[in-house]
Structure formats: C-alpha cells, structure tokens
Amino acid sequence: MKKKDLLDKVINEDARNILEILPNDLTITTTITSPPYFDMKDYGSENQIGYGQSYENYLDDIQKVFNGVYNRTCEAGTLWVIIDTFKRNNQVVTLPFDLSDKLKQIGWLLQDIIIWKKDKTVPWSTNGFMQRKFEYILFFSKTPSYKSNKDSVRVYDTNHLKRWWVKYPERYNPRGKALDEIWEFPIPTQGSWGNKYIKHFCPLPESMVATMIQISSDEGDIVFDPFAGTGTVLSQSAYMKRRYIGLELNPSYVKMFETYLEKTIKDKSLEYDLYKQNNNQIKFEKNILDLRALKYARVLISKIEKESNISDFKILVTKRGDSNIENKLIKVEYNFIGTIDQKIVENILNEITIKPPLSKFGIDPVFKFSNQLELETNKFFGYTKTNTHSYEKNKEIDTKHIRVISEICIDLNENDYL
Ligand SMILES: C[S@@+](CC[C@H](N)C(=O)[O-])C[C@H]1O[C@@H](n2cnc3c(N)ncnc32)[C@H](O)[C@@H]1O
CATH class of the missing domain: 3.30.300 (GMP Synthetase; Chain A, domain 3)
Structure with missing residues (x-):
C-alpha cells in the first residue's frame, strides 16, 4: 500500500505481514502496543496471534511482527511493549522476559523496564496467594541514541512533590522531578464506551499512552500500533497531532475505533492544546x-x-x-x-x-x-x-x-x- 493511504488509519490486516503492508519509504518514530498475552483471551478472529497457538509459535509470530517494526523504524526510533506474566501448570510463565529475548535477537535494545502499577489485572488462572497489581512495560530503542523528550514529562505539579522542594530548591531539577520506574495509572473504569466495553477489552489508560507519546515523539511523527484493539494508542496520537497507523485483525474493532475517534477528536484535541498553553x-x-x-x-x-x-x-x-x-x-x-x-x-x-x-x-x-x-x-x-x-x-x-x-x-x- 502507498504511504498516503496508510497514514491516520487502522488497517484491517494481519500484523505478521507488516513488511508487505508498510512501504519502504514509511518510517515509524515510535511503536506503542500491547500484544495478545499468549492464549489468555480470544479476540474473535481467525488466525489471531496468541489464542489457539503453542507458546513457541506464539513467540515466533510476535518476533516476526517486531522484526517488521524494526525494519520500518527510524534510527532514533523506539518501541514500548505492555505485557504481563501468567500462570500455567502451577508456575509463572515469564512472558515479558521471553519476549524481550526474542526482541533482542532482532536488534532491539532494551532500555528500561517499567512497572505499571494499576488497581487490578487478570487474575492468575490457578490460585495465587497475592493480589495482582502490576504489569510490565518494556521500553526498547533501535540504536543507542534515540529520541527522548524526557524533560517534558518531568513531575512539576507541586501537588505531587514532597514539601522539601520549598526549603531545598537546589536539590530539585528546575524542570521538575524525573519520572521513576513505577508508573501509577488506574485502568479505565468509565468513559464513552461504558463499563461492558471496558471490561471486555481492558483498553490502556489514555494518560499513560499520552506520557509514552510525549517522551518518544514530536508533533508530525508517525506512531504505530500493530495490535490496535480499541485503538487507544492511535486516538491519543491523533489528539496529540501525531500521524498514526494501526493494524488490527478484527474488523469490528476497527469500526469501533473510527466511531470513537470521530466522537472524541474535537474535545480531546482542545484539551491537548490547553495543556500545552498552560505550561506550568x-x-x-x-x-x-x-x-x-x-x-x-x-x-x-x-x-x-x-x-x-x-x-x-x-x-x-x-x-x-x-x-x-x-x-x-x-x-x-x-x-x-x-x-x-x-x-x-x-x-x-x-x-x-x-x-x-x-x-x-x-x-x-x-x-x-x-x-x-x-x-x-x-x-x-x-x-x-x-x-x-x-x-x-x-x-x-x-x-x-x-x-x-x-x-x-x-x-x-x-x-x-x-
Ligand atoms: C491486547 S489487545 C490490544 C489492546 C489495545 N492496546 C487497546 O488499548 O485496546 C491485542 C489485539 O491484537 C489483535 N490481534 C491478534 N492477532 C493479530 C494479528 N495477527 N494482526 C493484527 N492484530 C491482531 C487482537 O484482535 C486484539 O485486538
């Protein structure tokens, strides 16, 4: 397909064919995605990655997708993968680490492991004695020198700073406190989609996605999601004036995304403009x-x-x-x-x-x-x-x-x- 036919769209295609779908002259700046967590959920389409596959085949397919992403990513580009462990045969399967090994084989450089602390996740399929509270975010770069607008996501809202900044200003970076490795974002519980939708799809929190987009891209850059689902990454990219491309196997999700974007783009883009103006x-x-x-x-x-x-x-x-x-x-x-x-x-x-x-x-x-x-x-x-x-x-x-x-x-x- 031609670049102009792909920009600002979610395409109903299989992510494994990424190199055939995305032309050579298309360069992604950052990819933000949460792939299927092995066979934990049936997303309702034939040929889906994860559900119905063996663990080995699943990992190989995931590797194929991220190899394609690597090839279409610019030198300063990055990749964010939101993923979790699960239990099988009474023990934990370390999916984030197995997946990260597969990505390293391609050439992706693992830069950071972030803990996404949330209220709840999918419970262990067999009994666990602790409540599940977090998932992993793996952050990769294509090369050692990658785009990172770290300063723009520093914490400078004084309501979130300890009182010491008043008496010890020399210990605080004037642009704010650096983000740490634990990110607290509750999973969305309400919104225009209603609770039923949220329960089924577990979409990513918009403000968490906004943080990733802000760190890894500038306005006009291309943001990609090969497993678009409800399209949180792509709608957020649109609000933040980035170009976006998504792939999604299930056509009904693509339709849902388009309706959602149409309904929200005006208000959410305005919110983004206001955020930029009130730069505290x-x-x-x-x-x-x-x-x-x-x-x-x-x-x-x-x-x-x-x-x-x-x-x-x-x-x-x-x-x-x-x-x-x-x-x-x-x-x-x-x-x-x-x-x-x-x-x-x-x-x-x-x-x-x-x-x-x-x-x-x-x-x-x-x-x-x-x-x-x-x-x-x-x-x-x-x-x-x-x-x-x-x-x-x-x-x-x-x-x-x-x-x-x-x-x-x-x-x-x-x-x-x-
Ligand atoms: C964990 S969900 C993504 C959720 C998304 N981040 C959100 O905020 O809604 C994974 C998605 O990958 C899709 N999928 C599975 N196999 C695929 C494939 N081979 N190509 C493209 N999409 C696929 C599923 O249909 C599902 O919507």
Whole structure:
C-alpha cells in the first residue's frame, strides 16, 4: 500500500505481514502496543496471534511482527511493549522476559523496564496467594541514541512533590522531578464506551499512552500500533497531532475505533492544546530558580558569619539572566550592603563558592560591595537569615532582622505540600 493511504488509519490486516503492508519509504518514530498475552483471551478472529497457538509459535509470530517494526523504524526510533506474566501448570510463565529475548535477537535494545502499577489485572488462572497489581512495560530503542523528550514529562505539579522542594530548591531539577520506574495509572473504569466495553477489552489508560507519546515523539511523527484493539494508542496520537497507523485483525474493532475517534477528536484535541498553553513547567522552573537565588544569599550569610566576626550587613539579590558557564543556570548579583572589610569577605567567598553546597546551586554569582544603598523600599521584599521562602510581611526592609533583600517575591509555606 502507498504511504498516503496508510497514514491516520487502522488497517484491517494481519500484523505478521507488516513488511508487505508498510512501504519502504514509511518510517515509524515510535511503536506503542500491547500484544495478545499468549492464549489468555480470544479476540474473535481467525488466525489471531496468541489464542489457539503453542507458546513457541506464539513467540515466533510476535518476533516476526517486531522484526517488521524494526525494519520500518527510524534510527532514533523506539518501541514500548505492555505485557504481563501468567500462570500455567502451577508456575509463572515469564512472558515479558521471553519476549524481550526474542526482541533482542532482532536488534532491539532494551532500555528500561517499567512497572505499571494499576488497581487490578487478570487474575492468575490457578490460585495465587497475592493480589495482582502490576504489569510490565518494556521500553526498547533501535540504536543507542534515540529520541527522548524526557524533560517534558518531568513531575512539576507541586501537588505531587514532597514539601522539601520549598526549603531545598537546589536539590530539585528546575524542570521538575524525573519520572521513576513505577508508573501509577488506574485502568479505565468509565468513559464513552461504558463499563461492558471496558471490561471486555481492558483498553490502556489514555494518560499513560499520552506520557509514552510525549517522551518518544514530536508533533508530525508517525506512531504505530500493530495490535490496535480499541485503538487507544492511535486516538491519543491523533489528539496529540501525531500521524498514526494501526493494524488490527478484527474488523469490528476497527469500526469501533473510527466511531470513537470521530466522537472524541474535537474535545480531546482542545484539551491537548490547553495543556500545552498552560505550561506550568515554566512557572515551576522560575520558582525553583528564584528560591535558589535567595537561598544562596542566606547560605553566604551563615558561612561568612561562621568564618569571620562580620555580621552587620545585608545582601541585595538581583537576577541577571542566564549564565554561559557550563553547569550554571543563572547569573545572580549579590550586593553586600554595610561597612564590612571587603578583602576578608572576598577571600571567604573565593573559598566557599567553589565547594558544595554553594557550588551545587547552578548559580553564576557576581559580587558587589556598597556601604549604603538608597532603595525604593516598596519595590523590595525582605527575608531573614533563616527563611528565604516567605518574605517578612510586617517589617521594613531596613530593620536589623532582615538580611536578604530582593525584588524577587516568594511566599511559600512548606506545610501546604505533602
Ligand atoms: C491486547 S489487545 C490490544 C489492546 C489495545 N492496546 C487497546 O488499548 O485496546 C491485542 C489485539 O491484537 C489483535 N490481534 C491478534 N492477532 C493479530 C494479528 N495477527 N494482526 C493484527 N492484530 C491482531 C487482537 O484482535 C486484539 O485486538
């Protein structure tokens, strides 16, 4: 088939024929799929992979499909496989590992094993004594250097961060916390399809699929699913402005997918656009850098007081933009205000700024010294030497108690977080 006839469609074809179906000039960026879990479920079509097959034949067919996927994937491309173990003859069959061995033989490089923690899975076919709570997500790449928009899926929603980020901003990446290997996404229990549909097909959670698409592709890239089922991967790709191609053996699922997409595309695409506009990641980054800039001054004060008997000074903090120095994120000016011995302070600064903790703040500091400074007091916020995350509300900035002054306004209470 021609590339243009395949794009943005689910084709009712056998995934084993992938190399005949997808032409040479078609390059997939990422494949996200959950293949049949051996013979655990009958998907109602003749010739289906899994149901009615021996385990060996099943694994060989799966290998054939992923070999085709490998051949049609770009060099920087990736593959996500959602799969689970099951029990046979009173013992666990390690399908995720058997499958991953087959994929490694093709050339796929296993990059990560992720645990998808969900409320429930298909129960053991024979008695197990523990509740089943997770499935595996295997993440492969075609080459060692693969597309990965890791920064865009960092956790920066402060409701999901522990309160430490308020007091220890230097320990948090300004773009947010990296995803960990355990992903918590409940399986869909309601939706436009109704519970009966959900129960039968166990579709993947849309937000989990969205995370994978976001990590592994950009708008306009091709996302593929050789075992499309209800088409969650493909509809989500459409909402996120990716091109998509799916294969599915059962024609009634293809029809269901098309109806579902038609019903949802408008609202879900709008949701995606809104998500992109309200990019709170930028706000989080600013917050972390502001907190770091102010805390840096507080640490300077306590170190200088410890190393000398100088204590009658304040520091005026002014952000001066990005830094060009490697590993430094922002340039910040620290103006020491007071009658202090500049030489002594400079010597201390030379020593302490190249060592942790200060060297870890990502700050490229510029130091200045002023005996006195006339400040338009209503433009500035004052902080104490023990707290630079909430400004002092009822004190003038020239009171002794205030040691750090800045136009940066921060008013956070760590108890508001977890
Ligand atoms: C686990 S389900 C996929 C579920 C899907 N990820 C979702 O969110 O709904 C596996 C699907 O593979 C399909 N299938 C089985 N053998 C196939 C083959 N040889 N070619 C294409 N599709 C096949 C089944 O009909 C079934 O819909």
